Amino acid sequence: MWETILNIFSVTVISSVLARAAPIIFASIGETISERAGVINLSVEGTMMLGAMVGFAVAKTSNSLILGFLAAMVVGMAMAAIVAFSSITLRRDQVAVGFVLTMVGISLSSFLGTPFVRTPGLAVRPMPIPVLKDIPIV
Incomplete structure (x- = not known):
């Protein structure tokens, strides 16, 4: 159990998280500065x-x-x-x-x-509705 906990807080994991979060961190710092300016x-x-x-x-x-x-x-x-x-x-x-x-x-x-x-994004599957599928315009 302690190995799992220590692996979560290893230097590799923390550095990976910081590297992947850098764009979000920079954007949030910029947004904070702009909000401080009003x-x-x-x-x-x-x-x-x-x-x-x-x-x-x-x-x-x-x-x-x-x-x-x-x-x-x-x-x-x-x-x-x-x-x-x-x-x-x-x-x-x-x-x-x-x-x-x-x-x-x-x-x-x-x-x-x-x-x-x-890779297409998420799509809504067609769902037939019994009353509406009989209407020719819809």
């Missing part, structure tokens, strides 16, 4: 997902890691510009804008990224 940006997750997908797609198609990084940065800047424009110029609610951009970023990354990984 800006609520809920689109961080959608920005990360869309930036990662675009960066991967560009790097894979161009065989250039640098172009992939640049494309991901451009997507991040574009999402931040949309948040800023919507919140400052159009005076929209920061929470609503952030929520919408999170959903758009996650959905776009899933939709546009599927050809690059050849």
